[in-house]
Amino acid sequence: MRVAILFMLFASCGSVEVYAAPCTGAETQLAQVSHQLTLNSPEAAENSLRALSLSYPDCPEIILQRARLAQVKGDANQAAELYYRYTDGDPDDSRGLAYFGRFFLEQRDYMRADALSAAAVQKNAVDPVALSLRAQILVMKGQPHEAQELLEKAIQIDPDEPEAQFQLGEIYDKAKLSPKAVSYFQKVVALNPRDARAWDYLALNLEPLGDLDGAEEAYQRGLRVDQPGKYYDAFLEYNYGRFLAKRNRLSASKRHLDTAVALTPQIRAVWYERARLDMRMGNYQQAQADAEKAAACTQQGGIIDLQIYSLLSQVYARLGNTVLAKKYMDLTRETPPPVRTESR
Amino acid sequence: MNHATGRKGVETLLSAALMVLLLRSTSVWAAESDHIQFENRQPRSGVDFVLDNGTLPDKPMIDGIPGGVALLDYDGDGYLDIFFTNGAHLPDLVKHEGKFSNRLYRNNHDGTFMDVTDRAGVSGEGYSVGAAAADYDNDGHTDLYVTGFNRNFLYHNNGNGTFSDVTERARVSGTFTTGKKLWGISAAWLDYDSDGKLDLFVTNYLDWSFATSKVCGAPGKRLSCSPTLYKGQPNILYHNNGDGTFSDVSESMGIAQHIGKGMGVAVADYNGDGWMDIFVANDNDRNFLFRNRGGKGFDEVAAESFVAYTDNGVPVSGMGVDFRDWDNHGQPSLIVTALGGETFPLLHNEGNGFFSDDSYKAGIGFSSFRMSGWGTGIQDLDNDGYKDLFTANSHVSENADIEGQQRYRQPNAVFRNMHDGSFRDVTSDSGSAMQVRAAHRGCAFGDLNNDGKIDVVVSAIGGPAELLYNTTAGDRHWILIRTVGTKSNRDGIGTRVRIVGASGFVQYNHVTTAGSYASSNDPRVHFGLGADAAIQEIELRWPSGTVQVLHNVRADQILTVTEE
Numbered sequence: 001m002r003v004a005i006l007f008m009l010f011a012s013c014g015s016v017e018v019y020a021a022p023c024t025g026a027e028t029q030l031a032q033v034s035h036q037l038t039l040n041s042p043e044a045a046e047n048s049l050r051a052l053s054l055s056y057p058d059c060p061e062i063i064l065q066r067a068r069l070a071q072v073k074g075d076a077n078q079a080a081e082l083y084y085r086y087t088d089g090d091p092d093d094s095r096g097l098a099y100f101g102r103f104f105l106e107q108r109d110y111m112r113a114d115a116l117s118a119a120a121v122q123k124n125a126v127d128p129v130a131l132s133l134r135a136q137i138l139v140m141k142g143q144p145h146e147a148q149e150l151l152e153k154a155i156q157i158d159p160d161e162p163e164a165q166f167q168l169g170e171i172y173d174k175a176k177l178s179p180k181a182v183s184y185f186q187k188v189v190a191l192n193p194r195d196a197r198a199w200d201y202l203a204l205n206l207e208p209l210g211d212l213d214g215a216e217e218a219y220q221r222g223l224r225v226d227q228p229g230k231y232y233d234a235f236l237e238y239n240y241g242r243f244l245a246k247r248n249r250l251s252a253s254k255r256h257l258d259t260a261v262a263l264t265p266q267i268r269a270v271w272y273e274r275a276r277l278d279m280r281m282g283n284y285q286q287a288q289a290d291a292e293k294a295a296a297c298t299q300q301g302g303i304i305d306l307q308i309y310s311l312l313s314q315v316y317a318r319l320g321n322t323v324l325a326k327k328y329m330d331l332t333r334e335t336p337p338p339v340r341t342e343s344r
Numbered sequence: 345m346n347h348a349t350g351r352k353g354v355e356t357l358l359s360a361a362l363m364v365l366l367l368r369s370t371s372v373w374a375a376e377s378d379h380i381q382f383e384n385r386q387p388r389s390g391v392d393f394v395l396d397n398g399t400l401p402d403k404p405m406i407d408g409i410p411g412g413v414a415l416l417d418y419d420g421d422g423y424l425d426i427f428f429t430n431g432a433h434l435p436d437l438v439k440h441e442g443k444f445s446n447r448l449y450r451n452n453h454d455g456t457f458m459d460v461t462d463r464a465g466v467s468g469e470g471y472s473v474g475a476a477a478a479d480y481d482n483d484g485h486t487d488l489y490v491t492g493f494n495r496n497f498l499y500h501n502n503g504n505g506t507f508s509d510v511t512e513r514a515r516v517s518g519t520f521t522t523g524k525k526l527w528g529i530s531a532a533w534l535d536y537d538s539d540g541k542l543d544l545f546v547t548n549y550l551d552w553s554f555a556t557s558k559v560c561g562a563p564g565k566r567l568s569c570s571p572t573l574y575k576g577q578p579n580i581l582y583h584n585n586g587d588g589t590f591s592d593v594s595e596s597m598g599i600a601q602h603i604g605k606g607m608g609v610a611v612a613d614y615n616g617d618g619w620m621d622i623f624v625a626n627d628n629d630r631n632f633l634f635r636n637r638g639g640k641g642f643d644e645v646a647a648e649s650f651v652a653y654t655d656n657g658v659p660v661s662g663m664g665v666d667f668r669d670w671d672n673h674g675q676p677s678l679i680v681t682a683l684g685g686e687t688f689p690l691l692h693n694e695g696n697g698f699f700s701d702d703s704y705k706a707g708i709g710f711s712s713f714r715m716s717g718w719g720t721g722i723q724d725l726d727n728d729g730y731k732d733l734f735t736a737n738s739h740v741s742e743n744a745d746i747e748g749q750q751r752y753r754q755p756n757a758v759f760r761n762m763h764d765g766s767f768r769d770v771t772s773d774s775g776s777a778m779q780v781r782a783a784h785r786g787c788a789f790g791d792l793n794n795d796g797k798i799d800v801v802v803s804a805i806g807g808p809a810e811l812l813y814n815t816t817a818g819d820r821h822w823i824l825i826r827t828v829g830t831k832s833n834r835d836g837i838g839t840r841v842r843i844v845g846a847s848g849f850v851q852y853n854h855v856t857t858a859g860s861y862a863s864s865n866d867p868r869v870h871f872g873l874g875a876d877a878a879i880q881e882i883e884l885r886w887p888s889g890t891v892q893v894l895h896n897v898r899a900d901q902i903l904t905v906t907e908e
Binding site (some may be wrong): 246310 | 558560561567568569570572573628629630647648650652653655656657658659661683685698704705707709710711713714740741749
């Protein structure tokens with residue numbers, strides 16, 4: 001009991017992962033497993049956990065890491081069961097609550113994720129894992145400034161917490177503050193070169209700064225590590241395809257946009273972008289097909305109706321279909337332009 | 345080897361080395377001559393104009409948009425003079441202090457200018473924005489139209505160094521048929537019906553007033569509000585009646601039905617039918633292309649021509665515009681300046697009624713994405729026969745820097761035409777004057793010192809204007825053509841000029857003072873001729889329909905051509 005209380009006190013005072021007696025001696029290996037899971041290396045983590053389970057059968061931390069492993073491997077039922085077991089055993093461990101909350105977030109169970117993230121921070125206001133999750137929830141709730149505070153606190157405690165770095169980068173990306181976003185995404189990819197999302201964001205933010213070679217390299221490195229899992233980025237092919245079109249490398253752009261439409265055919269933006277490329281390449285029939293697909297998509301991906309009408313009017317005009325061209329031209333005139341932010 | 349032979353050998357070697365050195369020197373010189381260079385000679389020019397926008401802490405919409413410049417030869421001495429528009433005290437919109445006066449500077453032909461505002465009587469009233477110069481009454485003297493928020497003026501040039509305010513008599517006060525004074529920005533003189541008299545087109549911006557003004561951004565760091573918060577206004581077309589009066593034909597000619605947020609205006613015959621068409625850059629709204637229906641009316645065809653939006657199907661914060669043929673294919677194309685994060689649309693005229701947005705294809709997409717532009721011009725700045733691009737840059741919001749991404753004060757930019765449909769941003773190589781960050785606004789293009797190179801005068805909020813003399817090295821040839829209409833309007837505005845250089849190289853341009861942002865350019869048509877020291881043929885298609893051809897014309901001169 002005393003040990004447990006001491007552990008609680010310790011845990012609430014810092015971010016260092018400190019384990020209870022059944023785990024004594026396994027700290028280094030457990031930290032390694034945690035790192036492997038953060039880096040999305042389930043095989044290595046699984047091997048380590050298997051060995052640890054034999055040596056430390058009563059170590060509850062192993063349950064938590066197994067839950068994370070199951071989550072990484074996509075076994076949601078097992079992950080949920082293990083998270084419940086862990087948090088039932090240690091309901092005050094902020095990390096357990098935070099990882100469980102992140103699991104719910106991935107499952108799109110936002111209510112539970114919200115509740116667990118709040119509880120995690122309440123248990124330990126200096127746990128970077130808890131702070132990162134809570135910040136992510138706050139961003140989703142439209143509270144970016146509060147989120148930013150938590151994230152800055154998290155990386156002050158642990159500068160190597162990649163999730164906090166990533167989320168700060170995302171906040172600056174949304175605010176169109178590319179120089180700051182770049183600095184955070186650079187840190188993320190340094191900590192975890194297998195984070196394809198971060199490479200994508202890094203490239204997207206290097207573009208407006210005019211560092212085109214840097215953006216190119218970031219896109220390519222992202223594509224090399226873009227594997228299914230937590231760090232998978234379904235839009236990397238799309239973004240790189242767009243970038244290549246802007247650099248007038250149309251054939252290469254086409255290859256990546258072809259992949260993009262195969263990966264995310266439900267998203268309007270990918271069809272739209274390929275249709276624009278088709279237009280540039282003079283392939284108006286294909287442009288028509290892609291533009292019509294874009295028009296039929298319900299998930300806009302940032303492409304508004306006005307853009308679709310404008311594109312379709314051009315496609316049909318190029319094809320000599322004056323009736324449909326006129327129909328869409330009229331729609332472009334009738335559709336009000338997007339209302340941008342209040343100030344500029 | 346005997347001594348003599350040896351010595352000869354050494355001399356040969358030395359000669360060869362010297363030749364290599366000379367060749368190298370030549371190539372270095374040639375490379376340097378490729379660099380478009382500007383030098384700001386304002387400090388020793390006597391031009392002490394400072395654009396004052398009368399800004400207030402809440403940063404009302406009006407304080408971001410002034411700054412028109414006109415280059416006009418008001419005294420007929422063959423040298424361009426400079427007129428600047430200025431703001432007014434806010435919120436009362438009155439020029440009750442001298443610092444808000446519009447200013448006219450007479451060119452002394454030696455690089456200096458004299459302030460003749462008071463004598464000329466063009467100090468103005470109200471919050472002025474734009475200027476457009478041309479001889480509207482065909483009396484041989486260049487007149488001046490000034491747009492503004494609460495007052496527009498038509499100044500008739502009396503031919504004796506003075507102007508008379510004839511606004512009311514001429515009925516061009518910028519007031520809509522409802523009696524409401526519209527917010528005038530840019531103006532263009534054109535003879536839309538080719539009747540030999542110049543008509544007047546005026547762009548109007550927003551339905552804004554201090555009473556309806558919104559406040560954006562945090563206290564102490566206010567930002568300019570988006571124009572999407574306000575309704576737009578119709579543009580105005582005035583028909584010149586030839587008796588000193590004009591008629592508002594905006595509705596009957598198909599202009600007023602199109603409500604936009606008009607900023608820049610440029611005029612060209614984009615479809616080669618002999619009638620001048622009008623392009624209006626709208627701010628955060630679709631642009632307008634008014635296709636001239638044989639002088640009988642206009643059809644708004646921006647959507648049909650693919651110039652209403654960027655190729656991404658959205659409007660930009662359209663500011664300035666120019667409409668000229670940059671790839672010598674005989675059809676004028678467009679550049680539109682916009683705000684940071686948007687790119688400057690470069691709309692290439694395909695010659696089939698369609699335009700294509702070539703911003704990225706032509707290589708200015710990534711560069712211009714980081715710029716906010718106002719005045720702009722498609723001008724051959726290095727006399728190589730290909731027109732280059734110039735943009736006067738600054739963000740609209742004085743507090744834009746607070747957010748970190750945008751910069752209020754920005755250097756102007758120059759993009760060199762690479763002869764293959766692409767442009768290269770050569771700003772960093774174009775001299776220290778082009779590295780100066782300022783709140784640039786309007787700019788006007790013309791040859792201030794008649795040396796055959798296009799200079800640029802740029803206004804800047806809160807700072808001295810910039811007199812950017814073109815000091816590009818090299819001995820490339822050029823010609824400036826001054827048109828004098830007889831059947832056509834006296835300025836020859838609307839005349840399309842085609843030249844064939846001695847080498848057979850063909851170029852196109854046309855006579856206009858419109859273009860840029862709220863500004864008015866040299867009416868003389870400029871061509872860079874590269875190595876061609878002579879011109880085989882100059883063909884002028886006057887608005888009257890007269891086609892006049894000149895043969896074997898010497899380069900490097902200012903040629904006056906009177907309509908036959």
